[in-house]
Amino acid sequence: MKALVHVTVKPDVLDPQGRAIQRGCASLGYRGVRDVRQGKLFEIELDAPDRAxxxxxxxxxAAKLLANPVVEDYRVVSIED
Amino acid sequence: MKALVHVTVKPDVLDPQGRAIQRGCASLGYRGVRDVRQGKLFEIELDAPDRAxxxxxxxxxAAKLLANPVVEDYRVVSIED
Structure with a gap:
């Protein structure tokens, strides 16, 4: 199976990378870019008896290895056979 | 508008982070995890006249700032009003 997992910084936690990119956009002249939040995505190929x-x-x-649950949220976005 | 952009390492480029995570899974006993590729996601809030x-x-x-087009692919996954 192929799965996609998203890991994002929690909304109330500062995201300095995203902020730096937003400022980079502004300095390149892209003034319409109001906010950028950077997260991680994982494309995972795995064996499992079923989707559940x-x-x-x-x-x-995700809880143990991919994310830091104190400051990050995680979500299984898709699982395909 | 709110948009989501995915940046992933090209399939023919090595992904040492993903490989390290796959090995981490195996050493934690998750033997069913065959392959892991790590990418970046960007949640972007922007002003634009329309979706196009x-x-x-x-x-x-994405081409200028978010990805390195030599080794990474990028994709606009969604745009919401």
Whole structure:
């Protein structure tokens, strides 16, 4: 199965990388760019008996290995056979 | 408008971060995880007259600022009003 997991900085946590990119946009003349938040995405190929098992595994991995749950949110975006 | 942009390492380019995570999974006992590729996602809030203009702006930003087109692919995943 192929899955996609998103990890994003929690809304109330500062995101200095995103801020730097927003300022970069402004200094390049792109004044319409109001806010940028940078996150991570993971394309994962895995073996699991079914989608429900895959989702459980992915949520466990995200909490343990892919994200820092103190400052980041994670979400399984898609699972394809 | 709110947009989501994905930046991923090109399929034929090595992704050492993803590889390290895949090995981390294996050493934690998650043997079903066959492959991991890590990418970046950008949540962007922008002003644009319409979706077509927003998409043009986002593709330009991605090529100039968000991605390294030599080794990375980029994709505007969604644009919401």
């Amino acid at each position: 098992a895959a989702e459980r595994l992915l949520l466990e991995l | 203009a927003a998409e043009r702006l986002l593709l330009e930003l």
